[in-house]
Amino acid sequence: MKILKVSALAAFLLFGALVPAIAQVTVYSPANGASVGSPFTLYAVSPYCSNQPVTAMGFSFDNGATQIYSGTQMDGPVTEAAGGHVLHVKSWGNQGSACMTDVAITVGATSAAVPSNALSNGNLQAASNWTAVHDAGTPGSSYGGTSLTGSPSRSGTARGFLTDYSYYGGERFALHFGSDTAAQNFLYDGWLYISGSSAGIASIEMDMNQTMPNGQTVIYGFQCDGWSGTWDYTANTGSIAAPKDQWIHSSQPCNVKNWSVNQWHHVQIQYSRDTWGNVLYNYVILDGKQQYIGAKVFSAFALGWGPTLITNLQIDGATSGSGSSNIYLDNLIVYRW
Incomplete structure (x- = not known):
């Protein structure tokens, strides 16, 4: 799928404010709190956002630019600099709704790590x-x-x-x-x-x-x-x-x-x-x-x-x-x- 790179401000203006409280984005990988290498696999699914069929998904790190994909699923390798980051995984409905799930990760791990609740x-x-x-x-x-x-x-x-x-x-x-x-x-x-x-x-x-x-x-x-x-x-x-x-x-x-x-x-x-x-x-x-x-x-x-x-x-x-x-x-x- 074609990747569109837009600024965080442009994504806000185009798709509306993101509302984590009603997030309908399921992130299967990476897990929240995980330590990962680079690249790592991002696997997320969002069929609906605020009861609207999803037409696009995307992600960004911290306050960086958003990468946008068409469809209701993202599945592929992602690279990011070493260190602690918040991965924002997003989706947008066909009538302008916006949803987001945040995942805290540490990039650059050379040994496996598991969440504290494992x-x-x-x-x-x-x-x-x-x-x-x-x-x-x-x-x-x-x-x-x-x-x-x-x-x-x-x-x-x-x-x-x-x-x-x-x-x-x-x-x-x-x-x-x-x-x-x-x-x-x-x-x-x-x-x-x-x-x-x-x-x-x-x-x-x-x-x-x-x-x-x-x-x-x-x-x-x-x-x-x-x-x-x-x-x-x-x-x-x-x-x-x-x-x-x-x-x-x-x-x-x-x-x-x-x-x-x-x-x-x-x-x-x-x-x-x-x-x-x-x-x-x-x-x-x-x-x-x-x-x-x-x-x-x-x-x-x-x-x-x-x-x-x-x-x-x-x-x-x-x-x-x-x-x-x-x-x-x-x-x-x-x-x-």
């Missing part, structure tokens, strides 16, 4: 109800075992995941750790350690599943893909009732073979969803380096599940013969808000 589940690697199963979406076969260990470990209680596979088989380790149908923003924060060799590992997949209030399940699929050398994310390219879970390559590089072995690696993945099951994969931070993903895809599935939160760790085999891998996970926390 909930969290920590020390998840130490939970006793992890399960293991061959992923039927991969070829071949696999077998996995998991147990707690004090070495290697950062917390004193890490979890080891040992996988034996044949013909590129993938083993999925899963943990049901709660239920929260209301949360729309998540941060996966964990430490991974590849023991000995990465020769038997093609990809490491770090997923999360959430049931929404309407009973549909959102799949947040994310992996470091050694075949393509990229960070990948999943989307439902079918329908809710007849879903097709599809991996999509991002433009950001990642290859497990480049991860140093016998060393802890810090992985932080931030994603959000809207009411309809569209997922926004915002960014990933690997060992302190933030990589912007900024992809929005549909990812809701009619699976018939009850309310649940699930995290998965999947290890895919790298060869057509037989092989194995040994990975440790520690200090796993999932934040939600």
Whole structure:
């Protein structure tokens, strides 16, 4: 869509005074109080403003100029100088009404941050109800075992995941750790350690599943893909009732073979969803380096599940013969808000 840049005064004269008290602009990303890198993804929706159909939306920082877009949704990368800012997200109705939602953000973060009101589940690697199963979406076969260990470990209680596979088989380790149908923003924060060799590992997949209030399940699929050398994310390219879970390559590089072995690696993945099951994969931070993903895809599935939160760790085999891998996970926390 064409971007129109106008001054704050011109926007006021053209569209009328903005009235935050009756704001009808929903901002899904970034969250209020968030620390973000630059660029970051702005995802906002406003079908109506003061009961008038919206014809345009826009945004500005602090007292700066407004950028205006046609339509009822904004979804794309935004850049801004480092520091604390107020992001003004705006919409205008077809009869002159004006609405606005303000979001306070800090730009320039090199590590993930969560709002003070976020909930969290920590020390998840130490939970006793992890399960293991061959992923039927991969070829071949696999077998996995998991147990707690004090070495290697950062917390004193890490979890080891040992996988034996044949013909590129993938083993999925899963943990049901709660239920929260209301949360729309998540941060996966964990430490991974590849023991000995990465020769038997093609990809490491770090997923999360959430049931929404309407009973549909959102799949947040994310992996470091050694075949393509990229960070990948999943989307439902079918329908809710007849879903097709599809991996999509991002433009950001990642290859497990480049991860140093016998060393802890810090992985932080931030994603959000809207009411309809569209997922926004915002960014990933690997060992302190933030990589912007900024992809929005549909990812809701009619699976018939009850309310649940699930995290998965999947290890895919790298060869057509037989092989194995040994990975440790520690200090796993999932934040939600």
